[in-house]
Amino acid sequence: MKALTEFKHIIEAHGYSRQSLAAVGAFTGVPIDRSRAAALTESPSPLNALVRMFFLRLPISEPLAAAAVAPFTLSELERHGLVREDEGGWVGGLAIIPFAGLLTLRDFEPHETGVPLRTDHVLGVGLATSILSTLTVRRRIARALDIGAGQGFQSMVAAGHAARVIGTDINPRAIQVAHLACELNGITNIEWREGSMLEPVSGEAPFDLIVSNPPFIISPPHDLSCLGGASEGDSLVESLLREAPSRLADGGFCTIVFNWHHTGGDDWRDRPRSWLARAGQDAWLIRLSSDSREDYARRWIHEAQLDAHGPAISIDDWMRYFDRLGVGRISMGAAVIRARRAPHARNWFRADELTIDRCDGEAGDQIARIFANQTAVVELPPDELAALSLRITPDHELRERRVQSPGEGWRTLDATLRQTRGFDFEVRIDTHAATLLGGLDGSRPAGEAVAACARDFGADPSHAVRQCPPFLSRMLGLGHLEIA
Numbered sequence: 045m046k047a048l049t050e051f052k053h054i055i056e057a058h059g060y061s062r063q064s065l066a067a068v069g070a071f072t073g074v075p076i077d078r079s080r081a082a083a084l085t086e087s088p089s090p091l092n093a094l095v096r097m098f099f100l101r102l103p104i105s106e107p108l109a110a111a112a113v114a115p116f117t118l119s120e121l122e123r124h125g126l127v128r129e130d131e132g133g134w135v136g137g138l139a140i141i142p143f144a145g146l147l148t149l150r151d152f153e154p155h156e157t158g159v160p161l162r163t164d165h166v167l168g169v170g171l172a173t174s175i176l177s178t179l180t181v182r183r184r185i186a187r188a189l190d191i192g193a194g195q196g197f198q199s200m201v202a203a204g205h206a207a208r209v210i211g212t213d214i215n216p217r218a219i220q221v222a223h224l225a226c227e228l229n230g231i232t233n234i235e236w237r238e239g240s241m242l243e244p245v246s247g248e249a250p251f252d253l254i255v256s257n258p259p260f261i262i263s264p265p266h267d268l269s270c271l272g273g274a275s276e277g278d279s280l281v282e283s284l285l286r287e288a289p290s291r292l293a294d295g296g297f298c299t300i301v302f303n304w305h306h307t308g309g310d311d312w313r314d315r316p317r318s319w320l321a322r323a324g325q326d327a328w329l330i331r332l333s334s335d336s337r338e339d340y341a342r343r344w345i346h347e348a349q350l351d352a353h354g355p356a357i358s359i360d361d362w363m364r365y366f367d368r369l370g371v372g373r374i375s376m377g378a379a380v381i382r383a384r385r386a387p388h389a390r391n392w393f394r395a396d397e398l399t400i401d402r403c404d405g406e407a408g409d410q411i412a413r414i415f416a417n418q419t420a421v422v423e424l425p426p427d428e429l430a431a432l433s434l435r436i437t438p439d440h441e442l443r444e445r446r447v448q449s450p451g452e453g454w455r456t457l458d459a460t461l462r463q464t465r466g467f468d469f470e471v472r473i474d475t476h477a478a479t480l481l482g483g484l485d486g487s488r489p490a491g492e493a494v495a496a497c498a499r500d501f502g503a504d505p506s507h508a509v510r511q512c513p514p515f516l517s518r519m520l521g522l523g524h525l526e527i528a
C-alpha cells in the first residue's frame with residue numbers, strides 16, 4: 045500500500061499550492077466568487093480538477109478525477125475519506141489547504157456544501173490558528189501538548205521541534221482528520237487522544253510546551269463543539285489557564301489564545317490576572333483587540349455563519365445572555381506562561397496591548413528573550429543591570445530623522461528603533477541612546493559601554509552609569525536587548 049504522503053507529492057507536482065488557490069480568489073478575507081472560480085478552473089487539467097475537488101468542492105467526472113489523483117485510485121482515497129462520489133461526479137471529502145509548508149485538512153463549510161454545520165464540524169486554520177503559532181516559543185524539546193488540536197496544525201508544527209507531541213480533542217472526527225493530515229504530511233511523532241481539556245493527559249509526565257486554541261467564543265449555549273458553546277461565558281478558558289501551567293516542566297512555555305469578558309468600566313487585565321498571576325509561573329497577557337458586546341456578537345454570527353447555517357441564536361439572545369453575565373466588552377488575545385519554580389523566585393505578571401498587524405514573522409524567539417529579560421529586571425536590583433553583558437539583537441532597524449540646519453549640515457533630530465522580527469515595539473530614541481545601543485555588543489558589561497559612550501559625548505561617565513538602569517530596564521522589557 046502506498047504511503048499517503050506520496051499523495052501530497054502528487055498534488056504538489058500538479059501545482060496544487062497556496063498560489064494556485066489564491067489564483068481562484070482564496071485568502072483575500074472575503075468570500076470567494078464561486079462562479080468566477082468555476083469559470084477559471086473549467087478547462088480540463090489535473091490542477092483544475094484538484095482545485096475543483098479539494099477547494100471548491102465542485103464535482104469532477106470520474107476519468108478526470110482519476111487522472112488527477114493517479115497513481116492513487118479514487119477508491120483508495122475514498123477509504124481515507126479524502127474523496128467521495130456525489131451527484132454529478134467526484135468531490136473532495138475534505139478541503140485541502142496548503143498553509144505554512146503543510147497540507148492542512150478541514151471540513152467543507154455550509155456555503156460550500158449547502159448543508160448546515162454538523163455538530164462535529166472540523167474547522168480549518170484561521171486567524172486564531174496563525175496567532176497561536178506566531179506566539180509559540182519554539183525550541184528543541186522532548187514533549188509538547190496541543191489541547192483542542194482540531195485539524196492538527198499546531199501539533200504538526202510542534203512535531204518539527206518536539207521529539208513527541210500529544211494532540212487532544214473532544215471531537216473524535218477532529219482526531220480522525222488530524223490523524224489523516226499527519227499521514228498526508230508524513231509526520232509520525234504525534235499521538236492523538238480523544239477527551240476534554242487536560243483529561244486525556246492526566247497522569248502524564250510534564251510537558252516542555254503546551255499550546256491551545258480552545259473554543260473561546262463567548263456565546264449563548266449551542267452544540268457546535270468547534271465553537272465552544274458548552275460552557276458558561278469564558279469559564280472553559282479560565283479553567284484551562286488556571287490548570288494547564290501546572291502540567292509544564294520547569295522552564296516550559298505555554299501559549300493559549302482566548303477571549304475574555306469584562307464590564308467595560310473595569311480594567312481589562314483584572315480577570316485574566318486573577319487566573320494567571322501565581323507563584324511558580326511568569327505570565328504575559330497580550331491583548332490584541334477588543335470589541336463592544338454588540339460588535340462581537342454580530343461578528344461571530346456572521347463569521348461562524350451562525351445566521352444562515354448554524355444554531356439559530358439571535359442577536360437578542362446574545363444580548364440577554366451578556367446581560368445575565370454582566371458582559372460589557374470582550375477582549376481577544378493570548379497568554380504566554382513559563383513555569384519558573386525555583387525556591388524564592390520572584391514570579392511576575394505583565395500585560396501589554398499589542399497589534400498583530402505589527403508582528404512580522406514568528407515571535408517565539410522574541411517572546412523567550414522578553415521572558416529572560418523581564419525576569420532579570422524583576423530579580424536584580426536596578427544598579428546590577430549595568431553589570432550584565434547586553435547586546436542589541438540583529439533583527440533591528442534604526443531610522444534617523446535629520447534636518448538641514450545652517451552651518452551644521454544635516455542634524456539628527458531623533459531616531460526610531462524597531463524590531464523587524466516579531467512585534468516591532470517601536471521606540472523613539474535620541475542620538476546618545478542610538479550610539480550606546482550600537483556599542484552594546486555583549487562583549488563587556490553594559491556599564492562599561494555606557495561610560496565609554498558618555499566619554500565620547502564629553503559627559504561624566506559615572507553619572508551616566510548611575511542614570512542608565514531605567515533605560516536598560518525599558519530596552520530589556522521590550523526585548524530590544526538580550527543578555528549575552
Ligand SMILES: C[S@@+](CC[C@H](N)C(=O)[O-])C[C@H]1O[C@@H](n2cnc3c(N)ncnc32)[C@H](O)[C@@H]1O
Pocket residue numbers: 167168169170172173176191192193194195196197198212213214215218239240241256257258259260269270271272
Ligand atoms: C478553534 S478549534 C482549534 C483548532 C486548532 N488547534 C487550531 O489552532 O486551529 C478548537 C478545538 O477545540 C475542540 N474542543 C472543544 N471543546 C473541547 C474540550 N472541552 N476539550 C478539548 N477540545 C475541545 C474543538 O473540537 C475544536 O477542534
